[in-house]
Amino acid sequence: MSTGAGAATLLEVSGISVSFDGFKAINNLSFSIGRAELRAVIGPNGAGKTTFMDIVTGKTRPDEGSVLWGPMSTNLLKRNEAQIARAGIGRKFQKPTVFEDQSVTDNLMMALKAHRAPWRVLFWRAGARDAARVREVAEQVGLAEQLPRKAGELSHGQKQWLEIGMLLAQEPQLLLVDEPAAGMTLAEREQTTALLVALARDHAVVVVEHDMEFVRRLDCKVTVLHEGSVLAEGSLDHVTADKRVIEVYLGR
Amino acid sequence: MKPGFLSKNPSVLWFLAILACFTLVITLLSHAYGPGVISTSMVKTLGKTLCLCLIAIAMDLVWGYTGILSLGHFAFFGLGGYMIGMWLMYERTRDIVLASAGDFPMTQQEVRDAIGTQIFGVVGGSDLPAIWTFAGSLPMQLLFVVLVPGLLALIFGWLAFRSRVTGVYLSILTQAMTLALSLYLFQNESGLRGNNGLSGLQNIPGLAADQDHSSVWFLWASAFALALGYVLSAAIVSGKFGSVIRGIRDDEARVRFLGYPVEGYKLFVFTLTAVIAAIAGALYYPQAGIINPGEMAPIASIYLAVWVAIGGRGRLYGAVMGAFFVSIVSSWFTGGRVPDLPLGFYTVKWVDWWQVLLGLSFVLVTLLAPKGLSGLVDLLAHIRSPRRGGTPMGPDQGSLQQEEARE
Ligand SMILES: Nc1ncnc2c1ncn2[C@@H]1O[C@H](COP(=O)(O)OP(=O)(O)O)[C@@H](O)[C@H]1O
Numbered sequence: 001m002s003t004g005a006g007a008a009t010l011l012e013v014s015g016i017s018v019s020f021d022g023f024k025a026i027n028n029l030s031f032s033i034g035r036a037e038l039r040a041v042i043g044p045n046g047a048g049k050t051t052f053m054d055i056v057t058g059k060t061r062p063d064e065g066s067v068l069w070g071p072m073s074t075n076l077l078k079r080n081e082a083q084i085a086r087a088g089i090g091r092k093f094q095k096p097t098v099f100e101d102q103s104v105t106d107n108l109m110m111a112l113k114a115h116r117a118p119w120r121v122l123f124w125r126a127g128a129r130d131a132a133r134v135r136e137v138a139e140q141v142g143l144a145e146q147l148p149r150k151a152g153e154l155s156h157g158q159k160q161w162l163e164i165g166m167l168l169a170q171e172p173q174l175l176l177v178d179e180p181a182a183g184m185t186l187a188e189r190e191q192t193t194a195l196l197v198a199l200a201r202d203h204a205v206v207v208v209e210h211d212m213e214f215v216r217r218l219d220c221k222v223t224v225l226h227e228g229s230v231l232a233e234g235s236l237d238h239v240t241a242d243k244r245v246i247e248v249y250l251g252r
Numbered sequence: 253m254k255p256g257f258l259s260k261n262p263s264v265l266w267f268l269a270i271l272a273c274f275t276l277v278i279t280l281l282s283h284a285y286g287p288g289v290i291s292t293s294m295v296k297t298l299g300k301t302l303c304l305c306l307i308a309i310a311m312d313l314v315w316g317y318t319g320i321l322s323l324g325h326f327a328f329f330g331l332g333g334y335m336i337g338m339w340l341m342y343e344r345t346r347d348i349v350l351a352s353a354g355d356f357p358m359t360q361q362e363v364r365d366a367i368g369t370q371i372f373g374v375v376g377g378s379d380l381p382a383i384w385t386f387a388g389s390l391p392m393q394l395l396f397v398v399l400v401p402g403l404l405a406l407i408f409g410w411l412a413f414r415s416r417v418t419g420v421y422l423s424i425l426t427q428a429m430t431l432a433l434s435l436y437l438f439q440n441e442s443g444l445r446g447n448n449g450l451s452g453l454q455n456i457p458g459l460a461a462d463q464d465h466s467s468v469w470f471l472w473a474s475a476f477a478l479a480l481g482y483v484l485s486a487a488i489v490s491g492k493f494g495s496v497i498r499g500i501r502d503d504e505a506r507v508r509f510l511g512y513p514v515e516g517y518k519l520f521v522f523t524l525t526a527v528i529a530a531i532a533g534a535l536y537y538p539q540a541g542i543i544n545p546g547e548m549a550p551i552a553s554i555y556l557a558v559w560v561a562i563g564g565r566g567r568l569y570g571a572v573m574g575a576f577f578v579s580i581v582s583s584w585f586t587g588g589r590v591p592d593l594p595l596g597f598y599t600v601k602w603v604d605w606w607q608v609l610l611g612l613s614f615v616l617v618t619l620l621a622p623k624g625l626s627g628l629v630d631l632l633a634h635i636r637s638p639r640r641g642g643t644p645m646g647p648d649q650g651s652l653q654q655e656e657a658r659e
Pocket residue numbers: 020025043044045046047048049050051052
């Protein structure tokens with residue numbers, strides 16, 4: 001059961017499984033998140049966290065199970081990556097992926113919520129509103145000074161921020177954030193948690209993270225994945241007290 | 253186009269100015285409008301070269317900007333040539349038929365039959381095939397210049413991109429397309445005179461002017477088309493559309509996750525560039541005078557990629573520089589005007605060895621000067637590039653390499 005404001009379910013994943021060459025990466029996994037909810041997903045390396053996000057965003061097709069979205073319970077499995085993104089699911093990748101050959105401004109402009117069809121984009125010109133929005137997002141992620149620079153010249157941490165900025169610019173309803181804190185300084189991590197917590201006030205946010213301190217600061221419901229299925233779910237204290245969790249994850 | 257487009261793209265102004273000067277100088281030195289320092293055949297060569305620059309721009313759009321290494325764009329170029337060639341040949345033959353009939357009255361059908369015999373006698377036929385139905389109409393054939401290659405590109409692209417064929421496999425597919433098309437046209441049954449192709453295209457029906465004049469006019473037309481193609485392409489790549497296609501080149505999966513229908517963009521660029529290539533071809537072959545299926549041989553499209561690589565991909569002026577430089581040097585070498593190089597034990601005949609030289613320079617450019625000839629512009633403009641680790645700019649095969657992307 002999700003809590004408080006997030007009572008209405010936004011994403012409902014049930015009973016999905018996927019195997020790669022006989023190896024079951026996801027095994028009968030179910031997961032749901034509300035409209036305004038923050039959720040941390042933890043689990044050892046290879047637990048299937050990234051694969052789970054691949055399935056939700058349409059990159060990987062599950063062998064079985066269903067992924068339903070929104071108040072109309074739209075079947076996402078029938079949609080491709082771009083359609084899913086347009087439906088309102090944004091994603092930040094584990095390895096920062098920005099367009100290195102292009103400026104920070106261009107990266108953010110491309111992500112900015114707007115029409116996506118070729119014909120519309122061809123005749124689209126950035127107005128004052130768009131420029132202001134890009135600047136606003138850049139300030140939010142601390143890249144206001146870097147706007148004209150090529151993304152490829154940024155440091156690893158700055159690329160992480162840029163990708164988070166692109167995620168914000170997309171204005172999705174659900175944000176899937178894969179290991180955002182990697183390569184960030186302690187201060188930056190704190191800034192990231194603050195940002196994610198603030199976002200979760202009116203968005204659904206799923207954060208995959210290894211760092212326990214980071215997860216503690218998020219102060220939210222935690223889902224523990226292990227060998228492709230949910231091992232435990234609840235508050236951080238609840239799951240860290242769980243014997244099986246200690247055994248497979250924390251005990252090592 | 254909004255004001256500010258030119259100020260944001262100074263290279264467009266430079267390009268137009270240089271192109272205008274070039275055209276003016278050639279005109280003033282031609283037989284028709286000047287002392288004749290430049291021969292009419294040279295004017296034709298230069299006019300054709302401008303058409304090759306135009307198709308190079310198309311290639312840069314599809315490969316340099318979108319990352320689709322199409323090795324089939326000369327098929328569209330050739331098709332454009334065939335479409336205009338049909339009208340040129342039909343109308344000219346009609347003039348000849350009517351002239352030889354003198355005052356003797358002929359019915360419509362008799363004229364058509366006579367034209368059929370004239371054009372297809374060489375391949376042992378006399379009937380005009382169905383595809384020549386509109387050959388007597390210039391507007392229709394002009395429409396076909398755009399429509400036929402455009403539709404072919406649309407259908408081919410739709411099939412290929414829909415099933416997400418990328419990289420080397422897509423290149424092979426485009427090669428197969430050109431090969432199939434040229435083999436088809438080699439057959440007499442194709443209705444386009446098999447390996448004879450279409451000829452006599454340099455004579456423009458209804459135009460009283462001599463070759464000295466018409467060659468200069470075609471030079472102007474080619475220059476105008478090139479200018480238009482350049483401005484159009486610059487406008488496309490300078491906006492958000494350009495941003496998206498460059499994103500597709502470097503990391504198309506990422507672009508999908510931003511919600512852009514990548515296949516739609518690829519199809520758009522592929523088809524648009526096919527049309528540009530076709531228009532270039534329609535201007536080229538009247539200057540060449542003859543077109544045959546050999547022009548669409550797979551190797552031609554590979555050369556196109558070499559020109560763009562030598563010029564420097566991902567920059568429109570780079571493509572133009574590559575096409576211009578390589579084809580001018582190539583026609584110099586293969587024209588037999590370069591003295592043989594006697595090495596004592598062996599005499600290097602450039603007509604034979606030119607291709608080796610071209611291949612070698614392609615390898616050298618790729619290894620030593622990834623930005624190609626357009627890198628010279630950077631040198632002149634004193635543009636220094638930031639140093640970064642030497643990695644590709646994205647995970648996709650077509651992505652710019654770090655060295656290429658420097659500014
Ligand atoms: N495309 C793939 N092909 C084969 N195996 C894969 C593929 N994607 C993921 N896997 C495997 O599935 C398991 C789960 O991977 P992943 O979701 O990346 O784990 P996590 O993100 O939790 O570390 C790993 O064992 C990984 O090797």
